[in-house]
Amino acid sequence: MRTVNVALAERSYPIRIGGALLGQGELIASSLRTPRAAIVTNATVAPLYLSRLRDALAGAGVDLTEVVLPDGEAHKDWATLNLIFDGLLSARCERKTTLVALGGGVIGDMTGFAAATYQRGVPFIQIPTTLLSQVDSSVGGKTAINHPLGKNMIGAFYQPRLVVADIDTLQTLPDAELKAGLAEVIKYGLIRDLPFLEWLEAHMDALLARDTDALAYAVERSCVNKAEVVAADETEQGERATLNLGHTFGHAIEAGMGFGNWLHGEAVAAGTIMAAELSARLGYLDAAALSRVRRIFERAGLPVSGPKLGVERYIELMRHDKKVEDGKLRLILLESVGRAIIHDSAPMADIAASIETCCS
């Protein structure tokens, strides 16, 4: 088992990474405030992993409540969140009852927000079961639900007490979801960890073949990177913004195509190519660097160009993105491969040309 510590003073917590962790009841039970927990999961994950977790926790003497939500980003809304509250209140869960999220980022984000707000905050544990949630959404304490007028618009910063990333759960993940998760993994290499990018270039096939050791290493290294960024900037005032490499372009793709048609990781991949192209136009990356960025996404089976939405539409959608502050378009660019910068004065013409070049 590998461990990454997220250092946030009195809100610090460990991420445990490895195989067969779901069955280790004590690992989780020892982090509870009282031997009482409510597992929140969804209709896809429950048949795969709920009984394993239930048996492990019950074996460790934990009194359990279970809430099974419908699956899908479309249900990341208040009505579904309320199903969690209904379950907790019906079972008379108290302030010390721990909420345990078992599932991907949607379950993690919703359960985290429920934990942040149920009786003004109860303890929270994450058991992420998608690659994306293991390397990204379960680290950093962002929780949220969607609003009809915007994704993740309602939420809180709320840290778990423990994250358990059981690598074995990735074996049942649909192929496209695995690849989408890799987009975020690659991102860490690009923005701040060149040696990791080199490792990814060498081990992409092992990752795609779901080799447990390779996946565990990629998850660990990703978590270390995200944890470092988050520890330095818990509430996203500065460096944390670099985690949004490719995301402003990517959100335009997701929104422009209708949410759900492109996976987030796919949009981030194409969006990162646009950001890299813009970085090249502004003189940061040379042609070799640019094609290196393209190549790693191609090897992961991810898209390297965006849909033809029209440049105007892209820019309109990007302006709508919440990272717009005081009307300025704040973008994350690559100063070099392995180093991101926050840039808020890219000429509109260059932004437009970069989008144009990267659509097909």
Added chain:
Amino acid sequence: MRTVNVALAERSYPIRIGGALLGQGELIASSLRTPRAAIVTNATVAPLYLSRLRDALAGAGVDLTEVVLPDGEAHKDWATLNLIFDGLLSARCERKTTLVALGGGVIGDMTGFAAATYQRGVPFIQIPTTLLSQVDSSVGGKTAINHPLGKNMIGAFYQPRLVVADIDTLQTLPDAELKAGLAEVIKYGLIRDLPFLEWLEAHMDALLARDTDALAYAVERSCVNKAEVVAADETEQGERATLNLGHTFGHAIEAGMGFGNWLHGEAVAAGTIMAAELSARLGYLDAAALSRVRRIFERAGLPVSGPKLGVERYIELMRHDKKVEDGKLRLILLESVGRAIIHDSAPMADIAASIETCCS
């Protein structure tokens, strides 16, 4: 203008108390992060005070969005909260936009929760316009909405940057609401401030006559007391619980009669009499002390006995209250007039007898 500082390290903030504060645009504008604010109020308060606040802020160069909610505790729910989010998102309010709550505790709690969760947290200012909200709900950072299965079940601890208590707004408050607010004022005297209780005994008529100076002093002294308790115990682990004097009995009255039929302060008054009676039975208060407690509530025109719900029903409702932890009934009692204690081993027979004695 009087000022009370709430000391919470980097979340410290001032409470400004006095007459004619609503018209002082600079007082509020100088606390904004950017010259952009969204005022949230309700259909009762808007015709009374919205234009005064709007003019003052507009005069100080603040760009405003306004959200007017329906009035009433029945609307302290997700659907109404969503109207705030709708308004903020339609107006494209950003992360630095400050939410300004103009109204009583319902508006304050909902706007505070909206501020805690809109884009994971935006700045927040409280302008409480009821006595209860000036002396209680606007201090301490508790925010919440109700759930069909429980009051204030969904919320967050979230501190405002500034509280402005304009005493003049109390002139339009319905009589019953003024008295209900006095119940919480008296509470501070009873639990920790005997000199204040003596002052209240001497100035109750001035308060009921809405004398501005008397009200301003009572608000200040109440805020000082609450701020001290909150600063010592921000997330309600210990002393803060003493603020719940009379509240567990009171909640049983509110719930048993159907929420809204007794005002919260009325229920707290009767509930405090029950708590005092129990304190006497357990040997803490003598007969003189007990009648002193009864007398101050009588002078404020508040009820000193509860409705005849039946003792069983009271106890069932009290067990349902969220202050029940691990099944034990944790009550706040008076060790003496001016000093509260947390007590979790009162014999059920004494609790029952105290309720019985105080119903009519």
